[in-house]
Amino acid sequence: MLLAMCAGSNFAQGTDSVAPKLDPNTRKALNMQDQSAYQLAMRYNDFESAKNKLYNLIVRNPEDLRYPELLGSLYFDNGMSTSAALVALDILEVNEKSIGSLEIAAYSLEQLGALDRALPHFERLFLLTGDNFSLYK
Numbered sequence: 001m002l003l004a005m006c007a008g009s010n011f012a013q014g015t016d017s018v019a020p021k022l023d024p025n026t027r028k029a030l031n032m033q034d035q036s037a038y039q040l041a042m043r044y045n046d047f048e049s050a051k052n053k054l055y056n057l058i059v060r061n062p063e064d065l066r067y068p069e070l071l072g073s074l075y076f077d078n079g080m081s082t083s084a085a086l087v088a089l090d091i092l093e094v095n096e097k098s099i100g101s102l103e104i105a106a107y108s109l110e111q112l113g114a115l116d117r118a119l120p121h122f123e124r125l126f127l128l129t130g131d132n133f134s135l136y137k
Contacts, residue, residue, distance in 0.1 A: 081108040
């Protein structure tokens with residue numbers, strides 16, 4: 001078991017450099033391709049293809065939070081509360097005032113029955129938006 005944990009941690013450390021360095025033009029072209037494929041997949045309600053294209057975009061553009069936000073929304077809209085909550089919590093570590101991520105985290109954690117973890121997100125959501133429903137929750 002210890003060997004498996006060590007191997008897993010070595011793998012996790014090595015994944016930071018998986019994405020090759022691309023010149024800006026190639027990166028832009030690949031991003032446009034993946035964004036077009038994502039939009040087409042969403043048009044045809046192909047959740048798996050859309051999700052895969054978002055993962056490509058996230059790996060290629062780790063500093064751009066709009067792709068994880070789209071992924072969190074995709075998970076939330078498809079009833080995958082656990083995945084939606086995990087993505088939203090990761091975004092909130094980087095940007096604690098992301099209203100969309102606060103909503104997804106709060107409602108997803110509530111759906112999972114983690115009410116004590118959802119409460120602070122509802123409170124922050126109310127403080128940022130003034131939405132009385134968040135205060136009610």
